[in-house]
Amino acid sequence: MFSFGWLARWGHDPREPTRGRRHTAMPRRPARMRLAAAVVLACVGLSAAAFFAGLRIAAVVAVSAGGGELGIARIGRLLAQGAAVDGPLSGVLVAVDPGHGGPDRGACHLPSGLVEKEINLDMALRLERALKASGAQVFLTRRDDTFVSLDERARRANEQGADVFVSLHVNRFPSPECFGAQTFYLPESLEGRRLALLIQEELRQVYPPNYRQALPGNYRVLRGTAMPAALVEIGFVTNATDRDLMQQDDYREAVAAAIARAIIRFVRGESADQPA
């Protein structure tokens, strides 16, 4: 049987002279022992609670994410924060990168008031809201109209230890016929490809005439990131229909929701139905 004998020994201060003082020292010992026992019991109770909370988090993440490197990172993040699993992206840290900023405006169509850096930031804030609604933690590489270099964007995402990286952009092309949102991934990244294909599949649901497939793209900001990464061009400023869509609040909201859905599916370990 478990013995508290060590506790009794601890309860006795060896420096305390016992001879001749026994009658005064004795009454102090039980009070000190009671305190020590209470501390031990509290520690055992808290450890057990933390252990079972940890077990629950690990079980939920293992079931929902299928384990793996991302699953382990999520478990660590949830345990570190003592956070509950209250959404499909709980414990997942997503880095959202609004392209361009400051003097770098990106692709623009000034007659319709479309400026890429502004669309990208607006989309990033919408995506942030959508991801947080699913329990994710979100890191934005910029939150205002400032210039951040491509290497710095990647470095910030790596420093945060993000699980997923999504860069948001607007496209342009000499031919005004080109339309449709399109997603890119690093050619050598299998997980980046899985992420990009899921995003593209969800984007096509938003605007069914969009026939575009996810494509490999050797983008510098993707090359610098240490996690699965994708770059989304939400439409062409050089196409009239895309310009109309990008001016609509509903379209922007739907695109943000589509990317968030794709990230949930990615974290669950899903793959797109129709590989590009």
Ligand SMILES: [Zn+2]
């Ligand atoms: Zn761009």
